[in-house]
Amino acid sequence: xxxxxxxxxxxxxxxxxxxxxxxxxxxxxxxxxxxxxxxxxxxxxxxxxxxxxxxxxxxxxxxxxxxxxxxxxxxxxxxxxxxxxxxxxxxxxxxxxxxxxxxxxxxxxxxxxxxxxxxxxxxxxxxxxxxxxxxxxxxxxxxxxxxxxxxxxxxxxxxxxxxxxxxxxxxxxxxxxxxxxxxxxxxxxxxxxxxxxxxxxxxxxxxxxxxxxxxxxxxxxxxxxxxxxxxxxxxxxxxxxxxxxxxxxxxxxxxxxxxxxxxxxxxxxxxxxxxxxxxxxxxxxxxxxxxxxxxxxxxxxxxxxxxxxxxxxxxxxxxxxxxxxxxxxxxxxxxxxxxxxxxxxxxxxxxxxxxxxxxxxxxxxxxxxxxxxxxxxxxxxxxxxxxxxxxxxxxxxxxxxxxxxxxxxxxxxxxxxxxxxxxxxxxxxxxxxxxxxxxxxxxxxxxxxxxxxxxxxxxxxxxxxxxxxxxxxxxxxxxxxxxxxxxxxxxxxxxxxxxxxxxxx
Amino acid sequence: xxxxxxxxxxxxxxxxxxxxxxxxxxxxxxxxxxxxxxxxxxxxxxxxxxxxxxxxxxxxxxxxxxxxxxxxxxxxxxxxxxxxxxxxxxxxxxxxxxxxxxxxxxxxxxxxxxxxxxxxxxxxxxxxxxxxxxxxxxxxxxxxxxxxxxxxxxxxxxxxxxxxxxxxxxxxxxxxxxx
Numbered sequence: 121x122x123x124x125x126x127x128x129x130x131x132x133x134x135x136x137x138x139x140x141x142x143x144x145x146x147x148x149x150x151x152x153x154x155x156x157x158x159x160x161x162x163x164x165x166x167x168x169x170x171x172x173x174x175x176x177x178x179x180x181x182x183x184x185x186x187x188x189x190x191x192x193x194x195x196x197x198x199x200x201x202x203x204x205x206x207x208x209x210x211x212x213x214x215x216x217x218x219x220x221x222x223x224x225x226x227x228x229x230x231x232x233x234x235x236x237x238x239x240x241x242x243x244x245x246x247x248x249x250x251x252x253x254x255x256x257x258x259x260x261x262x263x264x265x266x267x268x269x270x271x272x273x274x275x276x277x278x279x280x281x282x283x284x285x286x287x288x289x290x291x292x293x294x295x296x297x298x299x300x301x302x303x304x305x306x307x308x309x310x311x312x313x314x315x316x317x318x319x320x321x322x323x324x325x326x327x328x329x330x331x332x333x334x335x336x337x338x339x340x341x342x343x344x345x346x347x348x349x350x351x352x353x354x355x356x357x358x359x360x361x362x363x364x365x366x367x368x369x370x371x372x373x374x375x376x377x378x379x380x381x382x383x384x385x386x387x388x389x390x391x392x393x394x395x396x397x398x399x400x401x402x403x404x405x406x407x408x409x410x411x412x413x414x415x416x417x418x419x420x421x422x423x424x425x426x427x428x429x430x431x432x433x434x435x436x437x438x439x440x441x442x443x444x445x446x447x448x449x450x451x452x453x454x455x456x457x458x459x460x461x462x463x464x465x466x467x468x469x470x471x472x473x474x475x476x477x478x479x480x481x482x483x484x485x486x487x488x489x490x491x492x493x494x495x496x497x498x499x500x501x502x503x504x505x506x507x508x509x510x511x512x513x514x515x516x517x518x519x520x521x522x523x524x525x526x527x528x529x530x531x532x533x534x535x536x537x538x539x540x541x542x543x544x545x546x547x548x549x550x551x552x553x554x555x556x557x558x559x560x561x562x563x564x565x566x567x568x569x570x571x572x573x574x575x576x577x578x579x580x581x582x583x584x585x586x587x588x589x590x591x592x593x594x595x596x597x598x599x600x601x602x603x604x605x606x607x608x609x610x611x612x613x614x615x616x617x618x619x620x621x622x623x624x625x
Numbered sequence: 626x627x628x629x630x631x632x633x634x635x636x637x638x639x640x641x642x643x644x645x646x647x648x649x650x651x652x653x654x655x656x657x658x659x660x661x662x663x664x665x666x667x668x669x670x671x672x673x674x675x676x677x678x679x680x681x682x683x684x685x686x687x688x689x690x691x692x693x694x695x696x697x698x699x700x701x702x703x704x705x706x707x708x709x710x711x712x713x714x715x716x717x718x719x720x721x722x723x724x725x726x727x728x729x730x731x732x733x734x735x736x737x738x739x740x741x742x743x744x745x746x747x748x749x750x751x752x753x754x755x756x757x758x759x760x761x762x763x764x765x766x767x768x769x770x771x772x773x774x775x776x777x778x779x780x781x782x783x784x785x786x787x788x789x790x791x792x793x794x795x796x797x798x799x800x801x802x803x804x
Binding site for chain 2: 167168171284285287288290291292294295298302304305307308309310311312333336337340341344504506507509510511513514515516517518520521522525527530531534535537538541542545546547548556560563564567568571
């Protein structure tokens with residue numbers, strides 16, 4: 121109870137409230153503009169938040185993360201272009217509803233389902249906290265090493281149809297973090313004699329290049345477009361009543377979001393597809409899916425909005441980010457010397473509760489904002505894409521240069537920008553590089569610190585949690601091999617498609 | 626025969642033009658880096674394998690080469706896509722915008738953040754084909770908002786321009802601090 125109050129107190133500051141307001145509303149606007157997305161916004165704002173208090177910086181970034189999917193539903197429903205990549209399935213049923221003259225119904229239903237998913241995710245996070253506080257201290261160096269290894273394997277295997285590319289890029293990420301002076305032996309690694317490489321390749325510089333600058337280059341090299349969204353008439357709160365008729369679908373979809381959000385590397389896409397498939401299979405009208413089914417829309421939006429809260433679980437409890445946005449947030453913790461992981465629940469539990477309350481508050485703020493401003497957002501959607509590219513390029517400079525006023529950083533970032541553009545054009549994933557960098561660093565440090573206690577390699581798995589993690593790794597690999605064998609025996613899986621659309625992330 | 630076919634289909638992937646060029650470059654770079662591993666990393670004699678400074682670079686580069694080889698195999702076995710070299714040309718043309726970005730970064734410490742941002746916004750808007758005065762005005766307004774938000778209000782660490790030094794005393798101080 122004391123911790124809860126301390127968490128509330130942490131939030132009851134004017135600067136935190138302003139950060140939350142700016143983050144939440146900014147996130148909705150950013151989410152609503154196709155071609156920007158939360159990753160671009162968080163990457164740009166990241167260095168600016170380093171000068172702020174940890175709770176202020178984190179609530180702002182959390183605001184953007186948690187609210188962007190609300191905004192992303194608007195263009196997905198109205199113009200068949202998802203605002204963020206994770207709103208892709210929303211357009212399957214949302215746009216046909218708009219074509220049938222039911223845009224108001226679709227948008228309000230999307231908001232209600234998002235709210236349901238968001239709040240469900242936070243409640244699960246709060247309920248799970250005592251368990252996390254109990255389990256997290258059982259994670260020592262070897263357990264965190266194995267959890268990070270599991271994360272890398274899942275990130276690679278989650279990219280069905282692109283596993284080799286995802287593996288290549290994850291390994292590239294691991295390699296990138298090894299460049300520079302080795303912190304233990306003080307020997308140079310792949311610096312080729314260049315002094316600027318001795319301090320290593322900064323994660324933020326890579327993130328800004330791969331997410332922000334690449335998006336600017338992508339928009340600037342593509343033909344100019346100006347999406348046309350018509351205003352929506354009617355009360356936006358109407359969707360809640362309809363949502364209550366589909367409580368089961370919304371709850372199951374949110375549960376998928378929570379479960380998959382907790383597992384590193386899987387996230388919103390898998391959660392959405394699983395809940396959409398579930399909703400279709402259990403629906404009385406499965407044929408309506410893809411043609412304007414309210415259940416399909418609810419399944420998609422409730423699942424993706426339940427993920428942000430769940431994604432905080434491995435980040436806060438183990439210090440292991442499950443996807444790119446939480447990987448970026450991890451650097452905010454590090455800058456302020458707050459190390460997420462088992463110790464966080466013992467030493468900074470007030471910060472953890474503060475973040476929970478911030479998540480609840482952001483969902484309420486966003487919902488209230490959307491009830492009154494949907495039509496304003498339909499105007500913002502119309503910003504021409506090349507103009508957006510110019511704006512992102514100018515903003516990226518703030519992010520890269522403010523880090524340490526280095527022109528070299530700008531050049532490295534521009535190089536990663538071009539690399540990111542190539543990956544986006546080829547529809548290859550960017551996230552494995554970032555997770556490879558972060559998880560690779562964690563694996564190296566944790567394996568080294570576990571070594572003095574390891575007499576034989578089997579000592580790595582001689583504790584209950586490490587053994588469970590090891591079995592999970594074997595299980596994941598075995599399941600993948602089984603799928604491959606099935607495909608080889610002439611039962612090919614569904615053709616790969618745009619499921620991993622990387623162009624908006 | 627059918628086995629061969631299904632094995633082939635196992636490596637077939639959903640691709641876009643230019644994928645095979647990327648696959649070749651990725652494999653060549655991975656192998657070139659991998660052969661440098663003994664030269665670019667050290668081996669501490671007597672230390673355990675997992676604690677060697679060479680261990681993680683070797684594992685990651687070995688993994689890169691392994692996955693790159695299979696990625697290339699997948700590309701070779703998949704249907705040929707047209708428009709490969711147009712795509713590669715687009716990648717090359719994107720370097721122009723990378724140069725714009727670097728030129729803007731070079732200009733800021735000399736011209737000052739506010740003038741450099743306004744000029745960059747205007748020139749980029751013109752370069753990307755906008756001619757209407759209202760759009761160009763919007764580009765300048767966007768640049769102003771960015772400067773006011775990050776430099777004036779958030780006090781983000783950005784350099785002051787050398788050009789500000791020639792301004793009269795009072796104005797110079799304001800420009801150095803806020804713009």
